[in-house]
Amino acid sequence: MNSRSVSRKQQVFDIIFGTESPAGKAFDVVLIIAILSSVGVVIADSIPELHQHYGRLFWQIEWGFTLFFSLEYCIRIWCSPNPRAYVTSGFGVVDLLSVVPTYLAIVVPQAAPLLILRILRILRIFRVLRLLPYIRESTILLEALRRSSRKILVFFSMMMVITTVFGCLVYVIEGPEHGFNTIPESIYWAIVTVTTVGYGDLVPMTATGRAIAALGMLTGYAIIAVPTGIITSELTHEMRRQRDFRSCAHCNRTGHDSDAEHCKYCGALLPTVTP
Numbered sequence: 001m002n003s004r005s006v007s008r009k010q011q012v013f014d015i016i017f018g019t020e021s022p023a024g025k026a027f028d029v030v031l032i033i034a035i036l037s038s039v040g041v042v043i044a045d046s047i048p049e050l051h052q053h054y055g056r057l058f059w060q061i062e063w064g065f066t067l068f069f070s071l072e073y074c075i076r077i078w079c080s081p082n083p084r085a086y087v088t089s090g091f092g093v094v095d096l097l098s099v100v101p102t103y104l105a106i107v108v109p110q111a112a113p114l115l116i117l118r119i120l121r122i123l124r125i126f127r128v129l130r131l132l133p134y135i136r137e138s139t140i141l142l143e144a145l146r147r148s149s150r151k152i153l154v155f156f157s158m159m160m161v162i163t164t165v166f167g168c169l170v171y172v173i174e175g176p177e178h179g180f181n182t183i184p185e186s187i188y189w190a191i192v193t194v195t196t197v198g199y200g201d202l203v204p205m206t207a208t209g210r211a212i213a214a215l216g217m218l219t220g221y222a223i224i225a226v227p228t229g230i231i232t233s234e235l236t237h238e239m240r241r242q243r244d245f246r247s248c249a250h251c252n253r254t255g256h257d258s259d260a261e262h263c264k265y266c267g268a269l270l271p272t273v274t275p
């Protein structure tokens with residue numbers, strides 16, 4: 001491969017994968033507009049009145065977006081230094097899933113499966129997440145979520161135990177004669193009750209069943225904020241960890257950003273960080 005071809009690949013790579021150059025920023029803006037527009041077409045096409053009058057136009061527009069994203073996907077593979085790593089990465093898989101359903105619709109009959117394919121095409125909106133690694137605040141949030149994942153898993157495990165207990169109790173007390181035909185249906189009722197959603201499709205009729213329902217509601221109110229507290233705690237810890245505790249020689253204040261060179265309070269030059 002000659003140097004001219006390598007240079008062209010590098011230029012395309014900087015535009016498509018980078019966001020620092022004006023061309024890269026312009027490409028990202030165009031890509032986001034295309035993503036949101038394509039999702040808007042899918043949403044509009046799901047409305048019966050619009051589909052009846054503009055269904056063919058929507059289909060043509062969708063094919064235009066699909067060809068555009070297919071070309072973009074191929075170019076990403078071509079200019080990537082490690083094509084296999086990109087294809088198997090999370091964003092690479094999402095990029096592929098955003099175009100595959102339209103091609104599959106050619107061979108799949110236009111029935112119920114086609115509706116599933118249309119829903120899958122909305123995955124294209126998640127391509128916007130490609131920009132998150134370039135936003136410092138998003139990395140803090142993602143790290144906080146990663147640190148709290150085990151605690152959240154324990155919490156949901158506890159919630160499954162609680163809802164299973166409530167479901168079994170109401171199944172024994174209410175029974176099929178009051179609509180609680182199986183234990184899974186009763187557990188579903190318990191989840192709806194403990195989370196205070198309250199669809200109302202299953203309702204306990206006996207006094208004991210209603211007492212259990214009331215206890216489930218109170219339990220839900222008591223513990224529903226636990227995941228928020230866990231994530232908030234980890235987010236606060238991560239934000240403090242990201243802070244720079246260098247003291248300004250002029251005003252003696254701390255709490256600067258880790259990449260700051262000047263004090264954000266008085267503008268004085270901060271001391272150099274020692275590795």
